[in-house]
Amino acid sequence: MDIGISTDDEDLPPILLTIIISLVGLTGNASVIWFLGFRMHRNAFYTYILNLAAADFLYLCFHITEVLTEVIEIILPIHIPTYGIIRTGAIIFYIAGLSMLGAISTERCLSVLRPIWYCCHRPRHTSTVMCALLWGLSVFLSTLERVCFSYFNTTEAPCKKVEFTITAWLVILFVILSGSSLALLGRMLCRSQRKPLTRLYVTILLTVLVFFFCGLPFSVRLFLLVWIQNDSNMLTCLHLVSSVLSCVNSSANPIIYFFVGSYRQQVQGRNLKLVLERALQDTPEEGECGGSLPRGTLEMSGSRVEQG
Template sequence: NPGVLGSSPASGSSAGTAKVLSSLATFTCVCGMMGNGLVVWLLSCRGQRTPFCTYVLHLAVADFLFLLCTAVTLYLETPMLAYEVMERVRSFTYTASLSLLTAISSQRCLSVLFPIWYKCHQPQYLSAVVCALLWALSLLMSVVAALFCSEFWLGVESQCLTVDSVFSFLVMGIFTPVMVLSSVTLFVRVRRSSRQWGRRPTRLYVVVLASIVVFLLCALPLGISWFFLYWLDLPQEQKTLFRYVACLSSALSSSANPVIYFVVGSQGRRGLWEPLGAVLHRALREEPEGEGRETPSTGTNDLGA
């Protein structure tokens, strides 16, 4: 049950701290929306996409919507129906982002553990189907939570506690452990292969691990505040400050992915004036760079093959 950021106004220094955190979170959200919007535009301009480009496109959409809802809820008064709707949409996009990252790490792990199956037997539209199912699951979870926990519906506290317990088990007991396990497996396997065969890890490997590490460090506090903090008997002032910190950290997490893509895909000074589409394509390549050769720039913003 998403908490109410402004349910009890803080006083003195706490109010000043909350205002600073709110301003920083708003600035981060605006920058993050610009970055994720750029990623969506670059990937949408390309006709045929790799499976991981499909995942990244959906992840960028989820992060963009999450940042938009976060920025809006920071300035809405409560209780209001509009605030409740935005909080539910924010919860929906947060769950979608978490599940998409889990799918990305799991599929990348499978591509390293079973490369022959991945290249020859993977269904063509697997990534698109998985993304659709994860969006549907996230929407279902949010609708159920809205029905049982909303102040504007006939929500019962005991039913809301049950719903929160089930969802916290899905998020903290399934999605997060699977993401961590697949990431650790991927890291160990790639490091071992690099030492044994002297091969450099692909840029996509770095992108996946960096995105997951940032999410675990920055975005999990928001999930903790949603699923656990609401039921703890803490002073309202402490809850409010923690929620602002969680908003800022989660905004940083959703804003960091475009930065990761372009930093990992860049070539330093050599690629300073390189088209952003080429940089993004290089970061999301599944194949190792052949004999140190890079994909040449085309002078356009198209991702290219």
């Protein structure tokens, strides 16, 4: 699928906006990778957040390269042959980031709805193995798509089958995100089985919410490009909107961590490591819900450090 869209001078403002947002996102995600990868003890949940930050960082790297390629093609009437490879890389990391977010929501939902079962039956290295599988699946699907569209026409059966497979996986992830988020929200609001609100709840729900508003248009674009290839005006508009919003989606998570981690706290004198730890805190704070409450059963809260 060649998802590059012809551009002109009118497209420069959104392209420049995309570059600015991407640079901010690269800085934020690099900070998260540094702290989670080298400065903090890593538990199961941190492993997912680290891989999500890595996927967002790499997506922004490939996406900003794609945008700069478009700028060059606007200024100079040349065609850059590596554009398809750049786009394939961006799709790999987009699918990987969405897959990590789906895994985070699923594990969190299981830990809340079935805490005893989850604590007793969850293998120790689940998050590491799951992240490796999701990375492998993302690379496989995106590479298969690039190879298929290099040898077949987009209307031929092999390409349609590949597109159907990728679309089915994206739909599954959307259903998982929607279902797990609604389950978590319902558990928090249900009076009979109400769970104390923690910063981790807020972080996950805000991350999912930002994805639905900013990350979803990119998936819609991938799906529609196969069916409306003759509508160049619609594709150009969809390309520009989804380009900006996808950068917002990949850049927003570090800002969410900072906002949630520093909320109701004196930011002065607190380093970013403490702010990040607070954003991923899974224990109610003293003074919330009538006082200090016992620690949750979720291993991913940090009580057990996952090795490997």
